Amino acid sequence: MPKSAPRTPMVHLRLLPGEDERVARLAAAQKKSKGDIIRRAVVFYLEHLEAEELDRQESKLEARIRKMEDRLAGLLARGNIDIGVVLEIIYMNMPQEDKEEVLKKCQKRSALRLKRKFAAVQDVRDLYKHEIVKAEQEEVDEVSGASGGSSGGGSDRAG
Numbered sequence: 001m002p003k004s005a006p007r008t009p010m011v012h013l014r015l016l017p018g019e020d021e022r023v024a025r026l027a028a029a030q031k032k033s034k035g036d037i038i039r040r041a042v043v044f045y046l047e048h049l050e051a052e053e054l055d056r057q058e059s060k061l062e063a064r065i066r067k068m069e070d071r072l073a074g075l076l077a078r079g080n081i082d083i084g085v086v087l088e089i090i091y092m093n094m095p096q097e098d099k100e101e102v103l104k105k106c107q108k109r110s111a112l113r114l115k116r117k118f119a120a121v122q123d124v125r126d127l128y129k130h131e132i133v134k135a136e137q138e139e140v141d142e143v144s145g146a147s148g149g150s151s152g153g154g155s156d157r158a159g
Helices: 017-030 034-092 096-119 124-148
Strands: none
16 A cells, blocks of 8 residues: 555635636636645745744844944044043153154054064964963962062063
């Protein structure tokens, strides 16, 4: 005895006379049953609704990401403004004859330090992790130095 296809749930619905005629015409034109046409219409409709819901969720996520980016950009801008003010104060209070030479030397050292840091890592995330570990170790050293009574003082933050 041959196996029959598994039975699928049956759904009963009522169509208005005009709708039933349209389905019948389309089914005849495509040489399909009215059930096939209606099934395809339901699947199309469900996929459309699911796509709309996914778009709504992605739009919410994009809005949240955009808000975080704007906030980070604002924080960076404020930090850079503060750094600019501090640098301006330092520059204005430097002896006139040393200003340009000291500024050039500081820029060069800063660029070399950054180049060394990036050369040592494959991924920026590794650099971040390294800096966190380094900062945590410095905190431990400061606490142990403060409780031990000696102030080490020889921490080189340039490299």
